Amino acid sequence: MGLSSADTATEAIQLCIFDLRRGQQEGQELDKILFFFPADFPFSRQLSVIGLSEGLITFTRIFSPEVACEVIEADRHTHVFYEAEPDIWMVMIVEKNESEAIWRVDALQKVLKEIHSLFLMFHGSIRALLEKEPAGGLIRSHLYPFIIDYLRDFLFGKKLLLPSFRDCLKERGTVQMLTVSREAAIEVQSLVRLLEGSAGNKPCYSLILFQDLLVSTTLSPVDTISLFTYSILRLTPHALSSGVSSWSYLRKGSTASHVATGSILTHSASVLEQVYGSQDTSHGVDDNYHVARPLQQDRWSKGNDGFLVTDLWGAENGSSTPAAPTIWLQQTEERMYLSAYQYKSLTLILLVPVASILNGDQGVSLVKQQVHENASLKMLKVEEILSKGWGGENAYHVSGYRYLLVDGDRSVSRSSPPGKVTTLTKESLLVLSKVREEVDLEKGQMVGVNAGLEKDLEICIRAKNNAWVIARITKGKEVYMVLERANDTLLYASEAVEKFSNRYCNGAFSLD
CATH class of the missing domain: 3.30.450 (Beta-Lactamase)
Incomplete structure (x- = not known):
């Protein structure tokens, strides 16, 4: 334009x-x-x-x-x-x-x-x-x-x-699921029942993570994404131990972006001070309002009882005791108390409606006590089973492939580990980014012109460094792939996608 x-x-x-x-x-x-x-x-x-x-x-x-x-x-x-x-x-x-x-x-x-x-x-x-x-x-x-x-x-x-x-092999607005065995799934469901039963007759929801991966949720998809995002930003063991979010596009090993920030960064300290601490309201900030700041870094820690604690929500009225964290659910428009428990690599989040607990934070403490008494042994067992089946940071690495899978209908994604993605050349990543732009444009046109219709799409490009960059979209699912092998033919690239689809995607992207 x-x-x-x-x-x-x-x-x-x-x-x-x-x-x-x-x-x-x-x-x-x-x-x-x-x-x-x-x-x-x-x-x-x-x-x-x-x-x-x-x-x-x-x-x-x-x-x-x-x-x-x-x-x-x-x-x-x-x-x-x-x-x-x-x-x-x-x-x-x-x-x-x-x-x-x-x-x-x-x-x-x-x-x-x-x-x-x-x-x-x-x-x-x-x-x-x-x-x-x-x-x-x-x-x-x-x-x-x-x-x-x-x-x-x-x-x-x-x-x-x-x-x-x-970062073109990552997708915001999705969750990353942990693949579990049938035995583990049964134990997880048993733990969910114990967790939600600990709140008595009060309706509640739960979310369970292992490492930075989602294991179980009883929330709606939209609320699951929001709480999952916050959990890996601030609550998971990685986020607590490193002091930085584990959902950053800039994880260790990533190369710095070339976006310059000009005077924003030169004056960043003074700007933040003006926004946070100044009594001057010229920037629209009024200190007369008490505002919880849940995204502040390094403000969550693990208590002696295994529950995570924070003072981000201020203190209870008339005391120095931190107030219990609360969130709003978009699906039900309910305000919920948030309680997070952590054991080794396992993070469990229980949400109880504020309206169902008459005595406020004291009632939340009682629910935590019930969780500890009813579910602590099951938590240990679930963590042990998941740990035995966990392949580590490279669990979802597929040799020879650098990939991103996106299930748009379920808002779920899976990708090559960040450390493996950094082995790709700049040329390959640039071409993949361009391919993703083309797909974004196609999807945007479908939304605007043919909403509700599905369109199959395949793009295969040979980059200047002889890498194959491939995108396939079908029935709400997307796969993006880079094959950095010189002198391979289009037939080889197509067969490689077929093998990947049949082995890891139940044939979702196969052309047959």
């Missing part, structure tokens, strides 16, 4: 949230700004960025009234859009690298979606908070620290590293 970036701010990344229903009267334009990063941008520049975004949204609706604007490519910037809630937009503006495009728009949009889904889980909807306090102070006091805490996971040294082409 022939859009000029001249009026766009020159910093490498901006992220904003605004409400199209607000600030429509002259002199009230600032009301529409709910969040802006970098927070030290002058309001005139914030309004300029949001005004441009609002204009693009309005303009594109003329040609596509049913499908929201998702991306606008300008001369020097990519504008990524996500309508998180009706008329509430999240926009990320990323400066383009002069030599190559290093990110996928879909991956950046999923960062925005992840921010919103996590915010919903902890604070409820943005619109509900606006209706509760129309002046906007309440929602801003929640959004600013929450998103800044989230972005800390992307800060490496003095660089803010976004998902790049090197």
Whole structure:
């Protein structure tokens, strides 16, 4: 599109949230700004960025009234859009690298979606908070620290590293399942019954993880994804021991992205201080509101009884005892107490409705006691069985293949271990990223034009380094693969995919 970036701010990344229903009267334009990063941008520049975004949204609706604007490519910037809630937009503006495009728009949009889904889980909807306090102070006091805490996971040294082409064998918004034996599955189900029975007659839900993989869930798919994401960000043994999220696209071994962050990073310390600690409310943060900050790093620890503890939710009224953590379920719109228990590599999460516990945190302590008494022996047995069947970090490595499997209907993915992916050349990863862009475009067109219809798709490309890059999509399932073997033919590549499909995917991607 022939859009000029001249009026766009020159910093490498901006992220904003605004409400199209607000600030429509002259002199009230600032009301529409709910969040802006970098927070030290002058309001005139914030309004300029949001005004441009609002204009693009309005303009594109003329040609596509049913499908929201998702991306606008300008001369020097990519504008990524996500309508998180009706008329509430999240926009990320990323400066383009002069030599190559290093990110996928879909991956950046999923960062925005992840921010919103996590915010919903902890604070409820943005619109509900606006209706509760129309002046906007309440929602801003929640959004600013929450998103800044989230972005800390992307800060490496003095660089803010976004998902790049090197992460094209990962998929946000999905869970990674642990494959278990029949014996283990029976024991896990027995443990689930004990866990949920520990709450007495109170309706509750549970989620069980081993390492960073999902073993069992009784939650809806949308709530499972949100809680799974948070668990591996802050709760699993890896997250607790390393002090960093285990769901980062930038895990050990990944090569740094080339996205420069300009003055964002130069002034990052002062910006964060302004957002967190200052009494100045010029950035929209009001210290009169008590706000839980569940995404702060290094604030969960393992207690002597095996339950994880934190003071992120503040203290109980009139005491110094930390308040019990709570979350909101999107499926049922219930507020739930969150209790997490950890034994070695096993993490168990029990959710009990706040409304069903009359005496608050004291009642939560009683439920924990019941869990410990009723299920501790079963936890030990399940952890032992899962450990015996676990193949370690490279358990899902397939020799000769670097792959990503995605089941879109179930929101489940599996991929080659990160350490194996780093053995791929830059050329292979760039080509795979381009292939994924093509698939994203095809899927987007299907949503917009032929919603509900499925389309089979296969792409095979020989890269300049003689690697084969392959994508196959069929019946809601996707496989992406890199075969770095020189001088092999297309027939060999096709047969390699067939062998992989038959052995590891029950023939889901076979052409027969």
